[in-house]
Amino acid sequence: MTIETQRHSAAHVMAAAIQRLFPEAKFGVGPAIENGFYYDIDIGRAVTPEDLEKISAEMKQIMKEHPTFERMELPIDEAIAVFEKAGQVYKVELLKDLKEKGTTSLSESEREEFEAVDRVSLYKTGTFIDLCRGPHVENANQIGAWKILKIAGAYWRGKETNPQMQRIYGLCFATQEDLKAYLTMMEEAERRDHKKLGRDLDLFTFSDLVGSGLPLWTPRGTLVRDLLDAYVWSLRSQKGYMKVTIPHITKKDLYERSGHWAKFQDELFKIISREGHEFALKPMNCPHHTQIFDCRLRSYREMPQRYAETTMVYRDEQSGELSGLSRVRSITQDDAHVFCRKSQIEAECFAIWDIIDTFYSTFGFELNVRLSTHDPEKFEKYLGTKAVWEEAETTLRAMIEKRGRTYVEGKGEAAMYGPKIDFMGKDALGRMHQVATVQLDFNMPERFDLSCVNEQGEKERIVMIHAAIMGSIERFLSVLIEHYAGAFPVWMAPVQVRVAPVADRHNTFAEQLRDELIAAGIRADVDESTESVGKKIRAGEMAKIPYLLVVGDKEIDGTELTVRVRGMKDQLALQKDAFIARVTSESAEHK
């Protein structure tokens, strides 16, 4: 029995407990999710933390009764009658939708309720009966370790205009050990929360006047962003990339041509100029970049053209969806587009892959590969013909295999204009994040009629490769902050070395030392507060600075520096030159 089945069954047990405690409760949907389950309920008022405790106690009680899960199938009209009688208005709505429009009218979580129009099944757990396609455990005693987690608001069927329900989340794992490990990881993740660390380390801020989802980057945060970006650029420039610069707005004409206007209308920030023209803030950069490629006739001698640009794109996200740096309205992308001939695709993709491998190994991220392809059942979501999509997907699949990598296929995960290879990185807490991406695009070149003149003097259709290494710098930094718990490695620490004078009389020496370090290209400062040296050391540790130099009479008289290395108990005694050489080489080697 799979863990998903256990999770789904735990959701039913929770619903059964809720029904016992709140007989008038109306139920929405209650699917299994990653790490657990949830159920959307409506008890006519907000669910309180005390309610959660009661629900948890009642679940334990039910578990002790070892109820079985009994399946029964009913004709759809009878099922409607059953739930109408029980006053379960949400379930009735789903059943009627199913009857009228079939399963395609339902969301993914709603589909878990039914197998098909003619096979509506119900599961009975004790006195609780629920719509469900199953499967379930035979008996509740087969459910592993679980825990009620939290409450959140959720609109019925995800629509703001619908009634708001209460979503109760639970965790469920096969064993107590797994549950405990997950809870420990969650606690650690909370301790590392990038929103809190971002504030503590003075990396970014939000302003009520500017608005949510629009981070403002302080000097330290900007430095970290720029260091990351400079690293990506150093890797790209070795592969022949060139920077370009585009405005952040465009007439809608560009997106009508690219297809974005029709497919992404809702997420576009739209602007009407004083003359009544329609503009949009760019949600991506590829259409603008095509216009640079296409500003003159290109010879095959100039191919490939590799354009890179780190720039912001904008998405009109709903306020409720915004969260720290993970989901923002202004997204900085380290974007690149390669305009190349078909014969150049593999070499260009492998060059990007090399950059990705080098970059992510720096952070100790293990990368998994996913081939994201189109969903043949929803082909209307994409641009272009089936033949073009199959050619592009075949090309990418062959490259992954040539590279000797295992991969999973993500059906329906492709971009609007083409399939892609996505790289999934595993962080220090074992969480997976989608990081880099390489996308193969035969469609934009068609829509913008992009070509070069080949050796025979003929017009040759070219191909576009979209490649981001970090993707969104905001999201990637949210991952990195939590990955390192804010203790950035030397090369990306905003302050690499802090000089802490023992007393006021050591300040001048400390400042000279700082200036020498700065002259050597090291980011250094002095703690000139009037605090004790012990407090200065503690403050340096709190600020997660890699090196602290304590400067007192001994250091002024002698030739050695007293070096406190972050995370190490013992101090080092190093000659100044040796210390400078150490920090410099760590920076250069991205350590």
Next chain:
Amino acid sequence: MTIETQRHSAAHVMAAAIQRLFPEAKFGVGPAIENGFYYDIDIGRAVTPEDLEKISAEMKQIMKEHPTFERMELPIDEAIAVFEKAGQVYKVELLKDLKEKGTTSLSESEREEFEAVDRVSLYKTGTFIDLCRGPHVENANQIGAWKILKIAGAYWRGKETNPQMQRIYGLCFATQEDLKAYLTMMEEAERRDHKKLGRDLDLFTFSDLVGSGLPLWTPRGTLVRDLLDAYVWSLRSQKGYMKVTIPHITKKDLYERSGHWAKFQDELFKIISREGHEFALKPMNCPHHTQIFDCRLRSYREMPQRYAETTMVYRDEQSGELSGLSRVRSITQDDAHVFCRKSQIEAECFAIWDIIDTFYSTFGFELNVRLSTHDPEKFEKYLGTKAVWEEAETTLRAMIEKRGRTYVEGKGEAAMYGPKIDFMGKDALGRMHQVATVQLDFNMPERFDLSCVNEQGEKERIVMIHAAIMGSIERFLSVLIEHYAGAFPVWMAPVQVRVAPVADRHNTFAEQLRDELIAAGIRADVDESTESVGKKIRAGEMAKIPYLLVVGDKEIDGTELTVRVRGMKDQLALQKDAFIARVTSESAEHK
């Protein structure tokens, strides 16, 4: 008699000629302007180039008649009657406006028509009578050298909904030599036109799909922008500046607080989000930067905070106002804001002044200083109180004097929030451009309640200094392209060295040489076309590349490079190391 008087009188003579040729012509206004004059007229149809020739001939004829300029004063109602009788509807409208609302209802050029409501004066030149406050020459033979220049469309009183008139421009200088010198300069300026050179040198492009006023920067153009920006940053970083990063949009709340929403509404690109919130594209960066300063309590120990950011701002300019890079809708500013204590103003302003002096001396720009102050008659245009403005202006005036610089005062040229020191640069053609600016702002800190905690533990109101070195990179580059006629100095040339192999068999050696140069940090390429070496040299000259290395059997066998220096007739023979050292030091020294 001033040249302005001669220019104004020439406008009357032109109008007299037009009246003789087109007795039904209706006249708008005809002021003196820089280098000449214009007159807005309405002859019921478009003015043709042939008309201009006839007008010019007729003016010559009138000049020969040596007409005098006779002044007469009339009560306003009599003046209205005179022009009503003559069918001069535009003049009648101005007179009626003057009568009802006084001179404040008139634009600057319209005010030249009148001294005051009770002193309406007319000037008679031959048979032509015109409204005018004067003064004029006594006789047309006192008018210097003139030339009719061009026709342009102009709406009556500058309003799109008013009738379109024809504006005829003329030049007028004290002597024939001055006029000739100006015409030569204009020809040279046309030859150097940045729009043409930008295309020829592949620096930037425009796209109909993206829209006018929105330049797209190619790899070469981006490189030039980035080199300029990196230079400014290197100067700033020595003065303790730190980079920050902000989103390009904000809720309107920020601009309501700053005052921009009320004062700049028309020029703001406005956005309504899907949730119905009002946002705007930023037209400047200061309000955002205040939110970074204000994200936590600041101690006097942290002051000054110096934020720098090169970022785009947006102005909803009218299509008709756009021109190449000189007037765009997306403007890249090398912006900086210093948040400091009052006691720190002078040191901070002088630090900025040092940067400006160093930066502009690099380009050989002579700088004139203008103190731009508020217009006491239009105080409603500004934020803050009279006392605050006077304090700020006194501070700036004292600084200019301390610096020992002469200056002109530009009344009414201040920013909305404070007075400023503007630097005017003279380019290679003798044209003046407003370049850098330092602005002192006591008002934004009030509106955003910005302060630091001082030595006494009290809240102390701080001051903001706004400083841009290049201002708009687009406008500055339009100036630089024309200043250098596209032949950028070595340090900012996109390609510094081109290697031109004599024949195909020299290509490999040429590529090795290029790679060596690149490894030494020099921007080099190879001309691998199949053209003759003569054509390659010509192409390198057209591309205005500073150094061309011709590579043939002699260079492969010998130890010296054959170096063609841009603009020099003779070739140089240099050892490779010496050549690399020369280019490297020129780059480092911004030569």
